[in-house]
Amino acid sequence: MNPESPGPLFIFPPTEVPIGTIKIYTNEMISIVVSHLPDDTWGAVENLCSHDNGTLGEGYLQNNLVICPRHGAAFDCVSGAAKSLPAVRSISAYSVSLQDNGYMAIDHQASA
Numbered sequence: 534m535n536p537e538s539p540g541p542l543f544i545f546p547p548t549e550v551p552i553g554t555i556k557i558y559t560n561e562m563i564s565i566v567v568s569h570l571p572d573d574t575w576g577a578v579e580n581l582c583s584h585d586n587g588t589l590g591e592g593y594l595q596n597n598l599v600i601c602p603r604h605g606a607a608f609d610c611v612s613g614a615a616k617s618l619p620a621v622r623s624i625s626a627y628s629v630s631l632q633d634n635g636y637m638a639i640d641h642q643a644s645a
Contacts, residue, residue, distance in 0.1 A: 541630065541632070541638030542638060542639045543634070543637070543638050544636065544637050545558065545637060546636055547631060552570075552571060552573060553569065553571055553594060554594060555568045555589075555599055555610075557580055557590035564581070565579055565580055565627060566578055566579075566580045566589045566599055567637065567639075568594055570594075570596075570610060574611075575631075575637065576597070576610030576611040576629065577629045577639050578609075578610060578613045579624045582603065582604075582606050582608075582620060582624070583608075583615060583620050583624050584601065584603075584604060584606045584619045584622075585601075585603050585604060587601045587602060587604070587606075588602070589608065589624075594610070597609060597611065598610065598617075601620070605617070605619075606620035609626075611626060
């Protein structure tokens with residue numbers, strides 16, 4: 534993402550991501566996976582597995598982990614931490630907030 538962009542990146546309404554699912558958001562600068570966790574909280578991480586460059590958004594959510602469809606690597610949906618082999622390197626994570634305009638927003642600065 535462009536770190537010089539002002540303000541949050543508005544992505545989509547939270548109703549588009551039911552509890553227990555993930556959804557990909559992509560624009561010309563970034564591709565992220567937004568997770569609606571079982572406890573009704575949110576996470577967002579980059580849409581690229583650090584092990585083999587698999588598209589994480591084609592995987593699935595298991596508790597608070599997004600599972601890569603290629604080799605089963607697991608990443609924490611909030612922190613981006615690698616939680617199982619074959620991945621050993623964390624991925625970028627982004628803070629998610631619900632806005633008054635009815636959309637979710639992603640912070641432009643990655644936390645990892």
